[in-house]
Amino acid sequence: MGLSLIGERFLFFAAGISQHQHLYHSLGNDVILPCDNVTSSETRCFLFNWLYNPSLGSVTTFKVNKGKVYQNPPGGSRLSLSNNCSLIISTITAEDVGRYTCRRDQAPDTIVHLNILTISPSPADTDPETDNEVTLTCSLWRYDTKRPCPQNSILWVDEEGTVLTGEGDGYKFNGQTDCVSHLTVKRQSNHNRRYTCQFIGANSVKIDAHYSPVYTDPPTSYVSYIMLSLRVTTLVLMIGITVAVITNRGNSHHNRTS
The missing domain is CATH 2.60.40.10 (Immunoglobulins)
Known part of the structure; x- marks a missing residue:
């Protein structure tokens, strides 16, 4: 069965409305959207519907219809129902933002707004x-x-x-x-x-x-490595020549005084 589409205006008048809840989460969290005032005798989830609006004025779609979770829409594989028929969303993404409505017969709607805060570097x-x-x-x-x-x-x-x-x-x-x-x-x-x-x-x-900004030391290029090796080699040669000159002068002075 395909997704049923219902106008948001119709939904507003179709059932009683409870107080809106606002949940705030970060990307990747697992989220539980509660359905209020659920008694132990009402945990038969086939009595429950979960409806979704991604933004104000958007078309309403079913996420759960009579206890059946729709798996086909984007993100549907991350949805499930808890024992008390709350909606569970695993590893939330930006596409999960929106208004969720829990509806069952003879009970006010529970409306939950899911908000997500993100940080992105550029x-x-x-x-x-x-x-x-x-x-x-x-x-x-x-x-x-x-x-x-x-x-x-x-x-x-x-x-x-x-x-x-x-x-x-x-x-x-x-x-x-x-x-x-x-x-x-x-x-x-x-x-x-x-x-x-x-x-x-x-x-x-x-x-x-x-x-936390990640700092990595800049990699040493091949040319830089060669230049460093040449400098070290030159320094060693200069030290060797200096030592040889000093030694030679010392020997010459010793021979003249002998």
């Missing part, structure tokens, strides 16, 4: 053209993309918890635009620092993600 750490700098992009992926994130809701802090603003030792804060914030940092061999991106909501940290 260029990659292994890029030899980086000039020892990397720009970190911290992004909050969410269902309601039409409502911007408040200014200063995405912060950068160092390993001591100090908020990074402006420009300082080894970093430059490039500002926040909507739900994206940028920080340029230097990769330094003398110390490895850790930078943390935080999303702040209702005056508390909802989620954070960490990044």
Whole structure:
């Protein structure tokens, strides 16, 4: 059976709506989306549906229909149901962001918003053209993309918890635009620092993600190795010649005085 598509407006009026829950996670986490007020007698999951909207105003699709998990859609193989019919998503990716609705007969809907915070470096750490700098992009992926994130809701802090603003030792804060914030940092061999991106909501940290710049000593090229060998050889020869000259002069002086 194919996926059923239902208009989001119809869904809103079709059943009672419970309070929305917002979950915040990082990429790769395993997530459990709860279905509220489930009693022990209701754990027969064939009574449950899980519906999904990737973004505001999008078409609604079934992730679970009458207890059956759809495996065909992208990411379907990572879905399963718990014993109490909560939806489990393994190793979440950006495509899992959105609004999930748990629905069963004669009960209010449970609506769960899954938000994901990511940090991505540019260029990659292994890029030899980086000039020892990397720009970190911290992004909050969410269902309601039409409502911007408040200014200063995405912060950068160092390993001591100090908020990074402006420009300082080894970093430059490039500002926040909507739900994206940028920080340029230097990769330094003398110390490895850790930078943390935080999303702040209702005056508390909802989620954070960490990044430590990776420093690798530049590889010694073949030409550099040859040049170094020549310098060492020349130095050894010069020392040998100097010792020979001094020894020869000493012998000559000894012969004249004998």
